[in-house]
Amino acid sequence: MTFTRITAALGAAAATAALLATPAVATTTADCGYFIRGIEAYYGHCTSDGSHIQIRMDLVGEPDKNRCVGPGETHLGPALIYRGAYYTGRLC
Numbered sequence: 001m002t003f004t005r006i007t008a009a010l011g012a013a014a015a016t017a018a019l020l021a022t023p024a025v026a027t028t029t030a031d032c033g034y035f036i037r038g039i040e041a042y043y044g045h046c047t048s049d050g051s052h053i054q055i056r057m058d059l060v061g062e063p064d065k066n067r068c069v070g071p072g073e074t075h076l077g078p079a080l081i082y083r084g085a086y087y088t089g090r091l092c
Contacts, residue, residue: 031044031073032044032045032046033085033086033087034084034085034086036079039078039079039080040075040076040077040078040079041075041076041077041078041079041082041083041085042073042074042075042076043055043069043073043074043076043085044072044073044074045069045070045071045072045074046071047071050070050071051071051091052068052069052070052071052091052092053068053069053087053088053090053091053092054066054067054068054069054087054088054089054090054091054092055067055068055069055085055086055087055088056085056086057076057082057084057085058082058083058084058085059081059082059083060080060081060083061081062081066088067085068092
């Protein structure tokens with residue numbers, strides 16, 4: 001092998017090792033309830049029955065608000081404003 005081929009092979013092996021060592025970021029509804037990804041807030045409604053539920057969102061500088069969310073992941077907004085959310089126990 002030439003020096004160029006050896007260098008390319010080592011670079012590819014290092015890149016593969018880096019990908020395997022990096023933990024995956026969850027992008028599915030495996031995140032149930034309130035969670036933050038990056039600088040954004042989300043609510044994950046984990047269900048298999050297709051229900052829609054009411055959540056209560058804790059907002060900075062505003063009164064708390066209720067919102068109806070369906071199955072899966074719902075984007076709430078900036079995490080600096082949406083600092084929490086929880087299931088109210090009601091369907092909608």
